[in-house]
Each structure stands twice: as C-alpha cells, then as structure tokens.
Amino acid sequence: MKLLRTAALTTAALGLSLTSLSWATAAPAPKFLAAAEMPPAPTAWTAGPVTPGLPEDFCAGTAAPRSSSKHRLYATELDTNGRQTVTVAASEAKAKVLVNRLRAAVESCFDRMKQENPNVDGEALYHxxxxxxxxxxxxSIDSFDPVGGSNDVALYSVGRDGRTVTVVAWGQLGDLEDASLSGFQKTARTAVTKLY
Known part of the structure; x- marks a missing residue:
C-alpha cells in the first residue's frame, strides 16, 4: 500500500513538472503597442486592455478569425482613435493567406463605403x-460625406512576423494632409517588430 502511494505521488509530481515544462517552452504571446508608440497627437494616447476577439472595424471586418485574434483599442482626448489586432495563424502558409485576405478587405473598403452611401467622396491610396x-x-482612406458634413481619414497597416499577423488602424476627423503618415509608418514598423 505504501509503495502504491509513493508511485502515485511520484507520477503526480512528474505530471506537474511536465506541465510546468510545457508552459515554460510554449511560444511567447505576441506583444501589443504601448500607448506612447502610437503616431504623434496633440493630446496623449491611452490604451485599453488586450481583449480576445476582433474589434468593430468596417474596413478589416471579420477577415481574420475571431477565435485566434486579440485586439487593443487606443484613444486621445480629441477625435483620434486607433486599434491593433493580432492573429496567430496555425502556420506561416495560413498567415500569408490571411495577410492577402486582410489587404483585399482594406483595399476594397472605400468602394464598400460608396456602396453603402453613394454620396461619399474621397480616395483610397496604397503607400x-x-x-x-x-x-x-x-x-490610407480619405473620405468626405457632403450630406452629413463629415470629413474622415483612416490609415491601415497589415503586417506579418512568421505565422503572426497584425493590423494597425488609425483614424481622425480631417483629411490625409492632417494625418502623420510618417508617424503611422513608424508605428506600423514598431507593431511588427514588437510582436516577438
């Protein structure tokens, strides 16, 4: 009886150490942008918590799988906001397919906006x-609604590191001339570099 109990304890201890070992050798979780790494803005950025799933995003929509995605929202005191979504694909091949799907969704975004509201004017550019x-x-997506009187600009990046894909979105009132494209490009580079 004592021998069986010792064997059970040894097995339990071995199981615990194997579990600990598997956690220690698991791939690290991707890192998200900090608030200070967003493009320059007149007021400071704040960052929300990292949340499972996809954010509401007309352009990127549901192109990425919700179950393997997480996102973080960013905001300033003025009319500027941002989002970062990170999706870990099952393989690099699937990550490449996801990048193409996300790029297609962003590239077609302005056309879909016009389908919903034919009054919208503006342009979408690849930088x-x-x-x-x-x-x-x-x-970039620069849009103007003469009926509603709104003028909005959005910047997007779709990047990949191995099997991990990240989308960074930035938006504010105004047009492309009001946006810091170089600042956003720096943020986009940081987002991919910082993943791992």
Missing part, C-alpha cells in the same frame, strides 16, 4: 510595403 520582418503594407 507601399515597409521592410520589417515579412513586411507591413500601409494604406
């Missing part, structure tokens, strides 16, 4: 790929 890890693609 190229940033040389960071497996790349980060940068876009």
């Amino acid at each position: 190229g790929e940033l040389p960071v890890e497996e790349g980060a693609h940068v876009y």
Whole structure:
C-alpha cells in the first residue's frame, strides 16, 4: 500500500513538472503597442486592455478569425482613435493567406463605403510595403460625406512576423494632409517588430 502511494505521488509530481515544462517552452504571446508608440497627437494616447476577439472595424471586418485574434483599442482626448489586432495563424502558409485576405478587405473598403452611401467622396491610396520582418503594407482612406458634413481619414497597416499577423488602424476627423503618415509608418514598423 505504501509503495502504491509513493508511485502515485511520484507520477503526480512528474505530471506537474511536465506541465510546468510545457508552459515554460510554449511560444511567447505576441506583444501589443504601448500607448506612447502610437503616431504623434496633440493630446496623449491611452490604451485599453488586450481583449480576445476582433474589434468593430468596417474596413478589416471579420477577415481574420475571431477565435485566434486579440485586439487593443487606443484613444486621445480629441477625435483620434486607433486599434491593433493580432492573429496567430496555425502556420506561416495560413498567415500569408490571411495577410492577402486582410489587404483585399482594406483595399476594397472605400468602394464598400460608396456602396453603402453613394454620396461619399474621397480616395483610397496604397503607400507601399515597409521592410520589417515579412513586411507591413500601409494604406490610407480619405473620405468626405457632403450630406452629413463629415470629413474622415483612416490609415491601415497589415503586417506579418512568421505565422503572426497584425493590423494597425488609425483614424481622425480631417483629411490625409492632417494625418502623420510618417508617424503611422513608424508605428506600423514598431507593431511588427514588437510582436516577438
């Protein structure tokens, strides 16, 4: 009886150490941008908690799988906001497919806006790929609704490091001339670099 109890305790201890070992060797969780790493703004940025799932985003929508995504929201005291979504794909091949799907969603965003509201005017531009890890693609969407009187600009980046994909979105009232494109490009590079 004593021998069985010792064997059970040894097995339990071994199981505990194997569990601890598997946690220790697990891949580290991707890191998100800090508030101070967002593009320059007249007032300071604040960052919300990292939350499971996808944020509300008309352009990126549900192109990424909700179950393997997390996001963080950012805001300033003025009309400037941001979002970062991080999705860990099952493989690098699936991450490449996801990047293409997200890029297509962002590239078609302005056309979908016009379908919903034919009065909307503006343009969507591709600002190229940033040389960071497996790349980060940068876009701008400048829109004006003459009926509602709103003028908005949004910047997006879709980047990848291995099998992890991140989308950074930034938006405020105004047009592209009011946006800090170079500041956003720096944020986009940081977002990909900082993942791991």
